[in-house]
Amino acid sequence: MKDYKQIIADKINAPLEKAEIVSYITETADDAFGDYAFPCFKLARVMRMSPTAIADKLAAEVQTDEDIVKAEAVNGYLNFFVNRQELINDAIYDVLGKGERYGDDNAGNGKTICIDYSSVNICKSFHIGHLSTTAIGSSLYKIYSALGYNVIGINYLGDYGTQFGKMIVAYKLWGDDEAIIRNGVAELQRLYVKFHQEEADNPELTEQARSWFARIEQGDEEASEMFEMFKRITFADVKEIYDRLNVKFDSWNGESFYNDKMDAPLKMLKDKGIITESQGAQVVDLQEYGMPPCLLVKSDGSSLYATRDIAAAIWRKREYDFDKCLYVVAYQQNLHFKQFFKVLELAGFPWAQDLIHVAYGMVSLEDGAMSTRRGNVVLLRDVINKAVERSKEIISAKNPDLKDKDKVAEQVGVGAVLFSALENSKIKDITFSYDRVLNFDGETAPYLQYTYARCNSILEKAGMSRYAKIAHDPRALDNIETLRLCKLLASFPQSVKDAAYKYEPSIISGLLIDVAQAFNRFYIEHRVLSDNLSEQNARLTVVEATATVLKKGLSLLGIEAPEKM
């Protein structure tokens, strides 16, 4: 695509730096106004003229050519019309030329980025509260990879803490091996909930749990064996979910991995005089930064969450030499991240500014917050199963002869679930609703997949695959629907970059919805397959370019695009 803003800036004879002019140029709100606009209001003071007069004057001075065919002044805006036929052509051939690599970039070559996401807890079932971190993290993984970064996906397992002592106590008291084999994590979960119920009346249990956890830490054989069993059961459970969601990790180093890696960082912080003692605990005072102190060592000498996170950040920097390290974790932990980032900064690590907390909103149920302890959760597996079920129902109603029905139903159902976590700004809270996840109409993954399948069906019927080189009639593309669609296709690479640098996959999902809507309008207005071959060939290029962008965009969200549905 040509850099129209630059081209236009060169044609504006205003007393401003070119870069500043470029920064003011926007796309028009309505294509009736042209394609790009330069608002003249800021010039009013400099030029001592009204914006309307300035726009008139500048418009008269613009030299039109084959790129910029018209400039006109409207209400203080200087509006430009580009050569739309060429814009359409450039957009299509840019997509077709790059194919599935459209949107890729080399901006990240030679750079490493760590993404800490999903981070499951041992013994806890995978519920919808874990969907956001998993879907957003996995999508950012794919987006940064497309931009050429070397990406390290880290599942920072929650595999450390007194709760595992509690699990052992619960297992020894009420454990039922058959039920565990049959129900896996769900059974562990049941034991965990039971423990918390019983613990309320029997504080003795808490003491036992503490001592069992101490035995895990000391490497006691019986304790370790049980702990390993809990881990195996949890992994079997989450592996199934990750496989279905097509989510991958390069490292599973969890909290316990850093158990023996905290002493050196603590000593270093002490040597630098950052740590002070307060109420028996060792803390970093952050009052002058408007934050409560960051606790690193409890009064009983044991470590805390922040201690492990600091050790982990230092270890990761040494191991991966990351350019950035992202933590895809809910905003509830905003303060925690601000604190430990600040501690690392105070410790003199310049890379502390490369640690980024990618915060997202909470998921709650219609009847309130979820709680693993109270057993009030919606399991992700159940949600996926219901979505796949729904997808099957629709297929049998609308397309009963479809091949690979089960596979397509899985792709559509899983897509719908993933999309629900990626469609909106990540910071928004979500109230989980089956009605919404199971609705496959409108702005949803199935709508995008359906539109892709529509494109594909036309391409298949046309019986050819590469349209780029076939002669075609450009007049078949000279219409507003094609223009709007092609502008969206052309903006895809920038959206991929924006999504990466704002840590916001919804920028891509939003664009894909716009693309699908624009395509479906194009589809209704302009029949593709026809006897007029040069017209057909021209429109086929639009269809193929749309299919390419939809498929690529969906893949960056971690969603598959079935050829037929």
Added chain:
RNA sequence: GCUUCCGUAGUUAAAUGGAUAUAACAGUCCCCUCCUAAGGGACAGUUAUGGGUUCGAUUCCCGUCGGGAGUACCA
């Protein structure tokens, strides 16, 4: 209390400080002898509130109201 995030149609959301605030869902009504109706179209309906900055504010600043989250030995 303090810190912080969020308040846009009935609901869920969009909008680098720019032109008439944009979609979807739900509702009512149209469109399959026509490339997949998981689609398209029509109708109706929105910036919490009071100030300020600005030529121009959903966007930036201050206050008020409402909601979420956090706030020392959990993670």
